[in-house]
Amino acid sequence: MSRDSVLLSVQGLSVSFSMEDGIAKAVQDVSFSMKKGRTFALVGESGCGKSVTALSIMRLIPDPPGKIVAGGITFDGRNLLELSERRMRSIRGNKIAMIFQEPMTCLNPVYTVGNQIAEAIELHQRKSAREAWADAVSMLHKVGIPDPQQRATEYPHQMSGGMRQRVMIAMAVSCEPQLLIADEPTTALDVTIQAQILDLLDRLQEQNGMSILLITHDLGIVAERASDVAVMYASRIVEVADSRSLFAEPLHPYTQGLLKSLPRLGVSARRLRTIPGVVPEPLHFPNGCKFHPRCPIGCGDKRCQSVEPELRDVRAGRRAACWYAEGYETIEEHKDYESKYGEHKRVPAEG
Amino acid sequence: MNKQQESKVSWGVSYGEMVFREFVKGWLNVVCMVLIAFLFAVAILAPFLANDKPFVIRIDGRLYFPLFQDLRPNDYCVFLAAIIAGVQLFLVRRNRRRVEPSIRSAVLWRQIWVNTGILLAGVILLLIFIPRRLDATDYKAMVASGKGSGAIFAPVPYGYARTDLKMREQPPGREHWLGTDDVGSDVLCRLIHGSRISLSVGFVAVGISSIIGIAIGAILGYFGGRVDFVGMRIVEIMMAIPTFFLIITIVAFFPRSLLNIMIIIGITSWTDDARFIRAEFFKLRNQDFVQAAVSLGLPLRSILFRHMLPNGIAPVLVNASFGIAGAIFIEAALSFLGFGVAPPAPSWGQMLSLGVSTTGRFLWWLTLFPGLAIFFTVLAYNLVGEALRDAIDPRLRKAA
Numbered sequence: 001m002s003r004d005s006v007l008l009s010v011q012g013l014s015v016s017f018s019m020e021d022g023i024a025k026a027v028q029d030v031s032f033s034m035k036k037g038r039t040f041a042l043v044g045e046s047g048c049g050k051s052v053t054a055l056s057i058m059r060l061i062p063d064p065p066g067k068i069v070a071g072g073i074t075f076d077g078r079n080l081l082e083l084s085e086r087r088m089r090s091i092r093g094n095k096i097a098m099i100f101q102e103p104m105t106c107l108n109p110v111y112t113v114g115n116q117i118a119e120a121i122e123l124h125q126r127k128s129a130r131e132a133w134a135d136a137v138s139m140l141h142k143v144g145i146p147d148p149q150q151r152a153t154e155y156p157h158q159m160s161g162g163m164r165q166r167v168m169i170a171m172a173v174s175c176e177p178q179l180l181i182a183d184e185p186t187t188a189l190d191v192t193i194q195a196q197i198l199d200l201l202d203r204l205q206e207q208n209g210m211s212i213l214l215i216t217h218d219l220g221i222v223a224e225r226a227s228d229v230a231v232m233y234a235s236r237i238v239e240v241a242d243s244r245s246l247f248a249e250p251l252h253p254y255t256q257g258l259l260k261s262l263p264r265l266g267v268s269a270r271r272l273r274t275i276p277g278v279v280p281e282p283l284h285f286p287n288g289c290k291f292h293p294r295c296p297i298g299c300g301d302k303r304c305q306s307v308e309p310e311l312r313d314v315r316a317g318r319r320a321a322c323w324y325a326e327g328y329e330t331i332e333e334h335k336d337y338e339s340k341y342g343e344h345k346r347v348p349a350e351g
Numbered sequence: 352m353n354k355q356q357e358s359k360v361s362w363g364v365s366y367g368e369m370v371f372r373e374f375v376k377g378w379l380n381v382v383c384m385v386l387i388a389f390l391f392a393v394a395i396l397a398p399f400l401a402n403d404k405p406f407v408i409r410i411d412g413r414l415y416f417p418l419f420q421d422l423r424p425n426d427y428c429v430f431l432a433a434i435i436a437g438v439q440l441f442l443v444r445r446n447r448r449r450v451e452p453s454i455r456s457a458v459l460w461r462q463i464w465v466n467t468g469i470l471l472a473g474v475i476l477l478l479i480f481i482p483r484r485l486d487a488t489d490y491k492a493m494v495a496s497g498k499g500s501g502a503i504f505a506p507v508p509y510g511y512a513r514t515d516l517k518m519r520e521q522p523p524g525r526e527h528w529l530g531t532d533d534v535g536s537d538v539l540c541r542l543i544h545g546s547r548i549s550l551s552v553g554f555v556a557v558g559i560s561s562i563i564g565i566a567i568g569a570i571l572g573y574f575g576g577r578v579d580f581v582g583m584r585i586v587e588i589m590m591a592i593p594t595f596f597l598i599i600t601i602v603a604f605f606p607r608s609l610l611n612i613m614i615i616i617g618i619t620s621w622t623d624d625a626r627f628i629r630a631e632f633f634k635l636r637n638q639d640f641v642q643a644a645v646s647l648g649l650p651l652r653s654i655l656f657r658h659m660l661p662n663g664i665a666p667v668l669v670n671a672s673f674g675i676a677g678a679i680f681i682e683a684a685l686s687f688l689g690f691g692v693a694p695p696a697p698s699w700g701q702m703l704s705l706g707v708s709t710t711g712r713f714l715w716w717l718t719l720f721p722g723l724a725i726f727f728t729v730l731a732y733n734l735v736g737e738a739l740r741d742a743i744d745p746r747l748r749k750a751a
Contacts, residue, residue, distance in 0.1 A: 060642065097647070105638060110661040
């Protein structure tokens with residue numbers, strides 16, 4: 001088992017939700033592959049299909065209304081989409097585990113946290129109740145909860161958000177999964193806690209050698225932790241690369257826009273850059289390239305408006321879904337850019 | 352959170368305990384709980400409170416224990432269950448402080464087995480040591496004639512099935528505290544034994560209806576979609592039929608026995624429970640912790656009944672309290688109309704119906720005392736249900 005062997009590969013995944021006023025294509029033709037023991041980041045704005053992709057890997061899409069229309073998900077040599085529900089249950093929690101965005105609601109309020117961790121251990125590792133409890137306590141210790149003996153006997157409402165997220169992580173990694181899906185693990189937490197939680201994930205990854213699928217909208221996290229990055233926009237992957245080259249030289253205008261809108265240390269800017277416009281709704285995607293109404297190149301380009309570009313190899317190790325991925329090194333070079341998008345109102349911070 | 356630090360590990364406060372603490376804050380709730388506990392005690396101890404056989408009697412120089420000899424096996428079962436339940440209640444509280452949660456259930460089961468064993472051994476020993484059977488029936492006559500001596504009788508020394516035609520329709524007096532009915536049976540004795548029927552009807556019927564309602568509601572709520580659509584239409588059809596008339600109709604087809612009445616009340620009153628559980632499961636299905644449980648690969652059984660049910664059981668518990676009151680009431684009404692348990696068995700409703708005798712006299716003590724018993728029992732359960740609802744719903748609590 002070499003370190004670079006592929007653990008999970010998603011090929012041409014498409015997921016649709018049938019709504020009252022049409023079919024929402026939440027994920028379209030998404031393909032990527034993850035290596036063993038590495039962190040793969042899936043980046044994008046809210047509603048771009050990141051979480052749906054993650055839930056598809058766990059086969060947790062609510063059906064109806066959701067449905068995996070096409071594609072395959074190969075995990076450790078097996079196509080997950082063809083497994084029986086029974087086999088899938090033995091994979092969930094055991095081989096693939098997931099941590100959720102909202103730590104306040106992801107623990108069952110009627111059981112002690114120790115019980116909740118122990119239940120999964122009992123189930124998947126066939127241990128006795130006493131051993132599972134001991135394991136649960138040591139898991140709590142491992143994720144850095146002080147006084148785990150005491151904390152294991154407490155109920156979720158007696159814990160803070162960061163603490164609960166640690167419990168959630170302990171629960172997820174208790175059976176030493178090969179793949180951990182972290183769906184915006186730090187979004188609901190304080191900035192100081194965020195770093196701690198991410199460091200914890202790094203440490204656990206080093207200890208267990210598991211792969212992490214990190215789903216986030218925070219590019220700052222991605223640069224530090226992920227080895228590979230896929231950027232999603234409006235249900236498609238628009239760019240895939242290893243994180244070093246992606247941050248050094250983004251090829252897709254959307255990625256470029258995202259990086260531009262990050263604040264930078266040492267650069268004094270009175271306003272943060274933003275990408276103009278809003279993410280299109282899944283029921284009303286524009287024709288052609290879905291980014292073209294917001295794109296400084298595409299908004300005036302016939303081809304961008306009519307034909308949707310496929311994700312293609314631009315050069316070695318770089319894939320992007322843009323007609324102009326080779327043509328424009330940066331957006332600023334485009335003649336209309338400053339005149340159209342030079343001045344933006346700064347968007348007030350959320351919350 | 353203020354947690355006590357006196358022991359080395361202090362267990363957290365569970366949701367159930369918080370509800371209980373909120374519940375006992377109201378004095379009326381406590382009064383109702385005491386009333387219900389009193390009814391339970393009366394029902395469990397009925398053969399010792401009202402019995403025409405003495406605990407002990409000396410005949411021809413030998414001691415006999417007629418009361419214990421003539422107890423039926425199901426009486427012994429009730430005592431056993433009550434004693435075990437009492438001991439376990441005490442032990443559960445102690446376990447919570449002393450035993451770590453992982454092995455609590457194992458410890459609990461061991462304690463239950465040990466207790467059952469001890470009690471069974473005790474009962475068997477008792478039966479061995481008092482094996483002498485006496486075929487006499489009228490011990491009071493034996494005492495009066497001087498044949499038996501040293502007899503100790505129960506506080507109400509009458510049997511619920513004993514008739515005494517010389518003492519028919521006696522108003523309350525020194526001999527019969529609450530009077531006698533049309534065949535000369537003691538009213539107080541029949542009231543005491545009737546509490547057993549009321550309580551068992553209440554709990555068994557509600558148990559049956561809750562189990563059916565929870566199972567159906569859980570399936571409808573969790574799966575939703577088409578299953579839910581068809582299921583809810585069936586529930587609505589059930590709800591459209593007036594329950595009481597349905598029960599009367601069904602009762603007409605079956606022999607008049609207590610068990611039949613319990614089952615019939617149970618299978619006709621599950622619709623509310625099913626609707627409550629369905630609504631709760633709809634809400635819970637999309638909760639993160641349920642998603643997390645699914646993503647941990649837990650089996651459906653565990654997700655439905657371990658993770659979702661305890662979070663959605665509150666309305667069913669409240670409804671159960673009202674349901675017990677309702678079932679007691681329905682049983683009384685059925686018995687009053689003559690569809691209930693067959694006459695020698697004592698039922699409050701049936702006693703009530705004897706209030707107007709065949710001679711046309713109005714026997715007020717036969718109406719008043721069973722009526723009061725029904726009234727206070729139903730009231731206590733309703734108030735407990737109300738208080739439970741308030742204790743469970745924090746928003747309601749703050750508003751009140």
